[in-house]
Amino acid sequence: MASPASADATPVAALASAALGAIDVTTVLIAVAVLAAVAVLRKLPYGIGVVIACTIGSVVTGELAREFAGSSVAPTGLPHGQLVATTALLGAASMVASSAWRPVVLGLGTTATLAVAAAALITGSASIVGIASALLVVFMWWPACSIVMLYSPDAAAREARNPLDTAAMAVQRKMGRFR
16 A cells, blocks of 8 residues: 555656656757857857866766766765756856856756756655765866866956956955955
């Protein structure tokens, strides 16, 4: 006999499975292409490399972790692929988005990341450890790519034109270097 809780969870689990099923290689590559186009339109040549490095690098690193630790760690404790991809896209989009769109990108991207993490937990395809390891993989690539964007020649040229209003200065202010 099924418990009432499992009967109520079935539509939620089906929705979670559908959400996770929507995130595949094609979806991620289309998002990478769109973000690369945004970088081209914003005249950020380093942005193209950063988008590719952050997204593809994170996904490949997550899969390498799954490959190497797969025999010694439970599958749910390994980096969850869809969560790695979603979080990496959030990181890449935040680096190439204009300052006017960055809050929207961060808000929607964080919501999508939390939704994918919840869906992975609901379906049982990831545990808290798997979610944490997925986020750890991306949070290794995101800062590295941010540094490339911060110190790129384009950022230096923008700073030379207007030293009071640049991305580098904004990051430094947020980090507490300027008071």
